[in-house]
Amino acid sequence: PLSMSETPSYVQIVKDTAHVVAPKANDITAVFYPKMLTNNPEVFKYFNKTNQRSGRQPTALAAAVVAYAQNIDNLGALTDAVTLMAHKHCALGIQAEDYGVVHKNLMEAVAEVLGLDGNGDVAKGWSEAVLALAGVLINAEKELYASAEARRGGWRGKRMFEVDEVVNEARDVVSVYLKPQDGKDTPEFTPGQYITLVENPSKDVLFAPRHYTISCRPSDAKDRLRITVKLLRGPTSSVEDGIMSSFVNKLKAGNVVALHPPFGVASIPYAPPPAGEDGGAVVFLTAGIGITTSVALAGLEIESGRRKAIFVHGDRSFESHPLAKEIAATGCPCLFAYSAADGAAAATGLPATVTVEAGARLT
Ligand SMILES: Cc1cc2nc3c(=O)[nH]c(=O)nc-3n(C[C@H](O)[C@H](O)[C@H](O)COP(=O)(O)OP(=O)(O)OC[C@H]3O[C@@H](n4cnc5c(N)ncnc54)[C@H](O)[C@@H]3O)c2cc1C
Ligand code: HEM
Numbered sequence: 526p527l528s529m530s531e532t533p534s535y536v537q538i539v540k541d542t543a544h545v546v547a548p549k550a551n552d553i554t555a556v557f558y559p560k561m562l563t564n565n566p567e568v569f570k571y572f573n574k575t576n577q578r579s580g581r582q583p584t585a586l587a588a589a590v591v592a593y594a595q596n597i598d599n600l601g602a603l604t605d606a607v608t609l610m611a612h613k614h615c616a617l618g619i620q621a622e623d624y625g626v627v628h629k630n631l632m633e634a635v636a637e638v639l640g641l642d643g644n645g646d647v648a649k650g651w652s653e654a655v656l657a658l659a660g661v662l663i664n665a666e667k668e669l670y671a672s673a674e675a676r677r678g679g680w681r682g683k684r685m686f687e688v689d690e691v692v693n694e695a696r697d698v699v700s701v702y703l704k705p706q707d708g709k710d711t712p713e714f715t716p717g718q719y720i721t722l723v724e725n726p727s728k729d730v731l732f733a734p735r736h737y738t739i740s741c742r743p744s745d746a747k748d749r750l751r752i753t754v755k756l757l758r759g760p761t762s763s764v765e766d767g768i769m770s771s772f773v774n775k776l777k778a779g780n781v782v783a784l785h786p787p788f789g790v791a792s793i794p795y796a797p798p799p800a801g802e803d804g805g806a807v808v809f810l811t812a813g814i815g816i817t818t819s820v821a822l823a824g825l826e827i828e829s830g831r832r833k834a835i836f837v838h839g840d841r842s843f844e845s846h847p848l849a850k851e852i853a854a855t856g857c858p859c860l861f862a863y864s865a866a867d868g869a870a871a872a873t874g875l876p877a878t879v880t881v882e883a884g885a886r887l888t
Contacts, residue, residue, distance in 0.1 A: 534650070535649070535650040535651075535652075535653035535654055535657075536597050536598070536654075537650075538646060538647060538649075538650025538651070539594050539597055539650055539651060539654045540594075540597060540598075542647055542650070542651075543591075543594040543595060543597075545639070546591070546594065546635070546639065546651065547591045547594065547595070549638050549639060550587035550588070550590060550591045551584065551587050552638045553587065553631070553634050553635055553638045553639075554584070554586050554587040554631075554634070556634040556637055556638055557586075557630055557631050557634035558577070560630050560633060560634055561626065561627070561630040564626075564629075564630055565626045565630065566731065567731075568623055568626050568627075569731040569733075570730075570731045570732070570733065571617045571618070571619060571623075571733055572731075572733055573733040573735070574729075574732075574733070575767075589606065589610065589658075590631075590655065590658070592606060593654065593658045594654065597654070600661075605790075607661055607662060607665050608665065608790055609790055610662060610665075611662060611665040611666045611669050612669065612788040612789050612790050613788075614662065614666055615666050615669045615670055615673065615785075615788050616719065616721045616734075616736060616785055616788040616789070617721065617733070617734060617785075618682065618721075618723070618734070618785055619666070621663045621666070621667070624659040624662070624663060627659070628652070628655055628656060628659060631655060632648065632651070632652050632655065635648065635651055636648050669788070673786040673787070673788065674786070676712060676713040676714075676786075677710055677712070677713045678705070678709065678710030678711050678712040678713055679712055679713065679786055680712070680786055681786070682785070683723055683783040683784065683785065684705065684706075684707070684783070684784055684786070685705075685706040685707070685781050685782070685783055685784075686703035686704060686705055686706060686750070686781065686782055686783075686784050687703070687704055687705075687706045687779065687780070687781050688701055688702070688703060688776050688777065688778050688779060688780045688781070688782070689702040689703065689704045689749050689778060690702040690749075690778055691776055691777065691778060694753055694847040694848055695844060695845050695846055695847040695848075695849070696844050696845045697755055697756040697758070697774070697845070698753060698754065698755045698756070698814065698845075698847040699753070699754060699773065699774050699776075700740065700751050700752070700753045700754075700848075701751070701752050701753075701754065701773060701776055702749045702750070702751050703749055703750045703751075703752065703782070703784070704748060704749040704750075706781055711746050711747065711748060711749060711750055712750075712786055712787055713743070714739055714743060714746070714787035715743075715787075715789075715792065716742060716743065716791075716792075716821035716822045716824055716825045717738070717789060717790075717791030717792060717818050717821055717822045718738070718739060718787040718788060718789040718791070718821075719736040719737055719738045719739065719787065719788065719789045720736070720737055720739060720750065720752065720784045720785065720786070720787050721734045721735070721736050721737075721784060721785035721788075722734060722735050722736075722737060722752075722769060722773070722782060722783075722784060723783040723784065723785055724769070724772060724782055724783060726768055726769065726771070726772035727768045732768070734785065735769040735770075736789075737752040737753075737754055737773075737817075738752070738753075738789075738817040738818050738821065739751065739752065739787060739821060740752055740753040740817040740820050740821065740848070741820065741821060741824075742820075742821055742824030742825070742828065743821075743824075744824070744828065745824075752773075752817075753814070753816075753817050753820075753847055753848065754770055754773040754774065754814070755770060755813065755814035755847070756770045756771055756773075756774040757770045791818055791822065792822070793807055793822060793825075793826075795831065795832070797831075803832075803833075804831045804832035804833075805832055805833070806832055806833035806834070806835050807823070807826055807832050807833070807834055807835070808835045808836075808837060809822070809823055809834060809835065809836050809837065809838075810837045810838075811836070811837070811838050811839070812838065812839040812840065812887065813839075813840060813845075813847075814847060816838060816847055816848055816852075817847075817848075819836065820848055820851070820852070823836070823852075823855070823857070827855055827857065833857070833858075834855070834857045835857060835858045835859075836852050836855075836857060836858070836859040836860070837859075837860045837862070838852070838859070838860070838861050838862070839862045839863075839864070839885065839887040840861070840862075840863055840864075840868070841863060841864050841865050841868060842863050842864075842865045842867070842868035842869070842870070842871070842883075843861070843863060843868060843869055843870070843871040843872040843881075844871050846861065846863070849861060849872070849875075850875070853875045853876055853878070853879045854876070856876065856878055857878065858878050858880075859878060859879040859880065860879075860880045860882065861879060861880070861881050861882070862882045862885035862887060863881070863882065863883045863884070863885060864884070864885055864886070864887050865883065865884070866883060866884040867883065868883040868884070868885075869881045869882070869883035870883075
């Protein structure tokens with residue numbers, strides 16, 4: 526719950542200075558990450574270096590702190606954002622004690638960028654605010670870890686899964702079927718959730734785990750989970766291919782891998798239609814490997830019959846289009862648009878519900 530029983534004085538300080546701090550948020554996080562890497566390299570076992578390179582995570586943290594400051598009188602507005610962060614953090618296995626490291630380095634960065642006295646009221650006010658936000662996240666994550674463990678087939682931390690089968694789905698894409706090595710239940714999950722693969726195929730000891738959407742419906746996951754993974758090739762020959770996706774594409778039946786439980790908040794809002802009206806349709810607009818989330822989410826619509834599912838998918842060609850036949854076989858209306866002029870050449874034997882377009886301009 527994001528309510529405060531009393532209004533601490535830091536709230537006033539944060540309100541009074543938010544307009545100064547907000548425009549500096551990106552500068553602060555840009556100082557914060559290198560600082561944390563120097564002071565506490567161990568926490569970089571959580572951070573995906575590819576995302577660091579793209580600058581995505583610095584922006585996300587900055588945005589969250591600013592959003593917190595701007596909503597400090599109305600923290601209820603942040604509930605969805607807190608839930609999203611908690612799922613991401615739990616998927617990575619982040620622990621309450623890691624927050625101390627983030628807080629310390631972040632506050633040093635704030636003082637440095639704003640030229641503040643680290644012991645002054647403004648620095649203390651922001652320190653309290655970040656601690657309060659950390660407290661909210663720590664509580665949310667504690668509950669989420671407990672519920673991931675309490676679910677049928679749930680667990681906490683790592684659990685070993687054996688590769689039961691590997692299926693080639695498309696060029697550079699495989700599906701890997703995973704069954705619990707302990708012979709017990711597969712985990713309950715909601716469509717659109719992802720597991721986290723906690724393996725380190727790299728030379729870097731601080732290699733972050735990677736997330737993979739469970740690419741099947743819960744009803745098809747009674748004995749084994751399916752993930753569908755695209756090998757991310759290097760943009761040029763001098764850059765190595767994606768590390769985890771290469772590892773997954775080389776897995777064989779009998780190999781054993783460690784997973785964190787399913788987390789994630791993907792869902793499509795649904796409200797029952799007024800009596801006598803149908804539920805309308807959901808259009809699943811996907812490209813490339815992004816199709817994995819739709820397979821599970823659309824399953825919910827198809828199995829319940831509550832709404833029509835329509836698939837629109839863009840890819841280079843039918844050969845590179847994962848799960849195309851499986852989606853076509855649902856009998857739902859489909860538009861498969863391929864950018865290559867001969868992209869539809871292999872798209873034969875599809876039901877009449879599928880429209881195929883080659884040479885499509887995908888932007
Ligand atoms: C919630 C969620 C769900 C996901 N679900 C799926 C899914 O269902 N299926 C799926 O396949 N993926 C999925 N992903 C993506 C997945 O988690 C990984 O990010 C993906 O497999 C790439 O990881 P990697 O270790 O192979 O690549 P990385 O090693 O992180 O490399 C990524 C890319 O960067 C390139 N690269 C590396 N170094 C450089 C450099 N110096 N300069 C330029 N480029 C460089 C690599 O060649 C590669 O193309 C999901 C991600 C999230 C967050
Ligand atoms: C007050 C404290 C924190 C805030 C406000 C915060 C905020 C965020 C936000 C907004 C995201 C993006 C979520 C998404 O879009 O999926 C994120 C992701 C992440 N957070 Fe935090 N976080 C905090 C603490 C921590 C701590 C303590 C750690 C670990 C030391 C951590 C590690 C990460 C990692 C590794 C990611 C994923 C980054 C990636 O994309 O690779 N965070 N956090």
